[in-house]
Amino acid sequence: MLVLIALGLSACDSSKSAMEAPAAEGSVTVTKAEPGPIPPWPQRPGDPKVGYDALMNRAVVTCGLPYDAYAASTGAPEPEYELPGRRGRNAELPYRLTAFRADSGVELVTSNCLSCHAAPLNGELVIGLGNEFLDFTADPVVAIEGAGAYVEDGAEAEEWRKWADRLGAIAPWSMTDTIGANPAQAITLALMAHRDPETLAWSNEPLMALPSEQVLPASVPPLWNVDKKHATFYNGEGRGDHVGYMMLASTTCTDSVAEAREIDAWFTDVRAYLATLEAPAYPYPIDAELAAEGEKLFKAECTDCHGRYGRIERYPNELIALDEIGTDPAMAEAGYRHADRFARWFNASFYGRNAETMPGLGYVAPPLDGVWATAPYLHNGSVPTLAALLDSEERPTYWRFANAEPEYDREALGWRVEALEQGREQFGDLDERKWVYDTTRYGYGKAGHEFGDLLNDAELQALLEYLKTL
């Protein structure tokens, strides 16, 4: 895969040693969120149609690999999926890449939001579905620098160098060692560390302490919940205007406020489009009677946190404290305790001018629309199926996808996996290791969310049947 970019500002610095600049520390305090309901915030209006076109054709990451070098180095593979509305060169590219012409006149290819936020489902590409099969284990520098073998002198070389320098600077935060474990949060923070928040000017030397190199895994959330959620991100820190958070990928190459403002102008349309996304319907038969049984259980056990579905929808937007939810605390703690400098950066920058990031020590109970399709579950993707999520005893300690391609498990509801007796160390080969999800590792824990544990078998079946209808 051709290189990454990020979004997702949830704080991710778990290093206890991270130095906070004392002067800045005193100057602005970061507001921390209390558990409980997250208040709504008016979002700027936009045109969803224009937004879709922009998402298909415009670049947020405003640097890239010269197209000629892209074609020579990759052989310019045909797109696997047809995406309506892709125009010109974009119609020829894989969905995860976007082409555009830089001011220098060089045509560049860069990655886009769909590289993480679109995924194949039953042979079709679903926009908004997080791709949980991405491989961030390879050293990105090899491909980025190696592509230079195909880059011509002059303007092309200059464009390539800019792109390669930026991605090279964040390379350590662009890697995880497990398939599906997404580094978007760490990438975003690393990019902030290289930019002046006021001017957005890039500095090759970091301007503040970099995030911890111990990159925590994130599962990619579905974007069809954007409209329901008052705050973006797992820990609910993305309060206020959402556009600034969503376009953070532009911190890769957008070097001035003027350029960021240009992107912001069309990104309100992208947000408006994302707010229209709907979850895909469960494609297999559903036992309506059983599901109705399940609905009763859901209303009794789950609605308080996750909301009501059906004709009258209600979503409470609850941030649940760590001690109540009990899921892996690493991500929430990192954002709450070790990322003030990034929160400050965001709040002071153009991106945060209509927003205030407010980390909370917990996780948002997400809307469960289309939850049948969003495996593996929890913020870190540690629980492979809904059946396992609702029965904590059944959660495998070590597991891997049964197939390199997603294959749906209609019993357990999730991508088919294989439980393993031992962790990754049993495999000598890195290519085998990376497939093993090891829930004993820091940030990868499978604990918590035990709200389904008291259900008997029949109740569990009914509840699972109901979850298919969401």
Place this chain on the structure above:
Amino acid sequence: MRWMTLPLIMVVLAGLAYGFWPRGSASPSGGVEVAAVAAALGQEARGATGAALAKRVLAFPDDHGAHPVAPAEVWDISVILSDDARPELSLRLTLVRYALARRDASAGRDKDAAFGIDDQTANEWSTIRRASAFAADELLAGQLVIASDPSGPSITAERASRAALGLAGTDDLKGGGARVWLEHWELVREGDQLARVRASGEGVELTLALSPSKMPVSVDEVVFAGASEDAATSLAGYSEPRFRVSGTVAVAGEVRELQGIGWLEHVWGSLAEALSGRRGQLVANRFRLQLDDGVDLSCLHLRRRGGGGTPIPRCLLINVDGDRAVLRRRDLRLTAGDGRWMSTSGVQYPLDWRLVIPGRDLELRIVPLLKDRAMALRTLAIGGGAGQTWSGAVRVSGWRGSDELGGLGFMDLSGYAEASTGT
């Protein structure tokens, strides 16, 4: 990742074949007209951007022989020899086969399939050949370099000859094995076990027997150290990292019995990308090191010619028993020291390197084996590039933990010349 193709060509072919484009200074033996050859080769350059070879498992001894459907093929043997009396002598013989004229597409078909070359690719290649007005099927070109310290012999000889005249060619031997020869230069492979090199002329007479002590390793693996998992490069081939070598070398009538070690590489495929005139932004450094404890290392180090960026070093470590381990950027440090040597055309080469592999307790210094630096330069004179490669034997010294460890090897430094110089 197909991007591997070009670095591969830069390294393997820059090191091996760039020296051999027939050019003014080569002795045009066998009636080869240099300009015509260049034109014919240019056809390939303007052809496909490098047809991909389907991945396939190498099969021996068949793969020791020629792969006639491939437009180009290189055999390269590098050895370092010595006797008790005097310092080492390095010797490198490279033989290159270029397919020039039309080859009946059906004739090679079975072999094509066996070599994993699909029909479309085979057709593309034969179309390219058909376009050539050259009558000869194949051209063999070669270079022999013998280098030693000032008191010893130094020879650089180049030859080219049409296969059609019987002066040069490739043969499969009965019972497995192969022979490739160019006038009085010859590389013979008898099964998997033995290779022989013979060369005479230019005041040299040499006969070497080589016996492999490790299994061949595919060229993708050996050059990229596993980086090209999904590579569909336009080249295939293998490397045999360690031969025991013995034989006689007679220079100007003085006969010496010598022993040593050698490294053989055999690559076939398309050179279209090498000839496309692209030079890219990278410098490619390749190291092939044979340590005294029986471990061999093949390292590739890519970095930006203009400086900056993150260099990418990778090594394949081949143990005594043939087991291999890939060492990536984070597993090793491969850096050039301050020392630079400048060629007469003003290009600077770093000739003093350090390789540190903490996980293996290895700390090595790599310096040229011989005093005469200029000996090792090879220049590419056609193909639109200003390619020049520093390509010579090296001495390795250092430590494994607290034990001293030495070794020998070869270093190829390519891509240093700026585009504007040396053309």
